[in-house]
Amino acid sequence: NAGVMQNPRHLVRRRGQEARLRCSPMKGHSHVYWYRQLPEEGLKFMVYLQKENIIDESGMPKERFSAEFPKEGPSILRIQQVVRGDSAAYFCASSRGYSYEQYFGPGTRLTVT
Amino acid sequence: AQKITQTQPGMFVQEKEAVTLDCTYDTSDPSYGLFWYKQPSSGEMIFLIYQGSYDQQNATEGRYSLNFQKARKSANLVISASQLGDSAMYFCAMREDPNAGGTSYGKLTFGQGTILTVHP
Numbered sequence: 001n002a003g004v005m006q007n008p009r010h011l012v013r014r015r016g017q018e019a020r021l022r023c024s025p026m027k028g029h030s031h032v033y034w035y036r037q038l039p040e041e042g043l044k045f046m047v048y049l050q051k052e053n054i055i056d057e058s059g060m061p062k063e064r065f066s067a068e069f070p071k072e073g074p075s076i077l078r079i080q081q082v083v084r085g086d087s088a089a090y091f092c093a094s095s096r097g098y099s100y101e102q103y104f105g106p107g108t109r110l111t112v113t
Numbered sequence: 114a115q116k117i118t119q120t121q122p123g124m125f126v127q128e129k130e131a132v133t134l135d136c137t138y139d140t141s142d143p144s145y146g147l148f149w150y151k152q153p154s155s156g157e158m159i160f161l162i163y164q165g166s167y168d169q170q171n172a173t174e175g176r177y178s179l180n181f182q183k184a185r186k187s188a189n190l191v192i193s194a195s196q197l198g199d200s201a202m203y204f205c206a207m208r209e210d211p212n213a214g215g216t217s218y219g220k221l222t223f224g225q226g227t228i229l230t231v232h233p
Contacts (some may be wrong), residue, residue, distance in 0.1 A: 033220060041205055042117075042223035043158075056218045091158060098219035099210075102157035104150075 004105035012111045021108045025094030030081040032075040050096040082112045115140045117224035134148035134190040136205030147188040152202040195231045202226045
């Protein structure tokens with residue numbers, strides 16, 4: 001039973017480029033959370049999605065960041081025109097529902113040069 | 114709003130000894146859950162233990178136990194018989210009870226973490 005998959009594991013982008021981070025939830029899970037971990041800090045909630053719906057995006061920066069979870073395929077976190085401050089580890093977690101345990105993926109380490 | 118505080122940036126322990134990692138929290142929610150996660154140097158987040166705010170007994174999972182003191186709003190993690198492989202970053206986290214009618218939708222709030230180093 002495969003766990004939560006994230007790819008790529010490491011991503012390097014130059015300032016101004018776009019970053020696309022993918023998250024495939026565990027089988028049977030239709031809820032996805034995205035968290036960001038800045039260097040030397042704890043994880044901070046960004047967005048919560050169910051299939052085809054954004055439920056809570058209260059932690060998303062107002063500009064350049066977007067997320068989707070289509071009916072088919074992985075959840076995508078998209079960062080447009082990346083800046084150095086976007087360098088961080090981005091984790092997704094999946095669950096069967098918001099009252100169930102969240103299982104974390106291995107994370108994507110984004111480095112902006 | 115929920116807040117988690119971990120006041121120990123780093124802790125050291127001798128192998129085979131016990132260690133306590135501190136966590137205090139602040140919330141106005143009557144029902145909530147508390148979690149501990151381990152993050153080794155490889156970076157993944159490993160779930161260790163969970164405590165519900167209405168649980169009568171402290172949670173235990175193998176060598177991990179959670180010292181839950183509701184009145185003090187503390188949820189300290191106790192690791193018994195430390196092993197070299199326990200060296201990692203440890204995060205305390207909480208969430209509002211998703212079934213309590215709020216709008217947190219189960220999102221987790223994390224503390225800053227404590228780096229634990231186990232010496233041989």
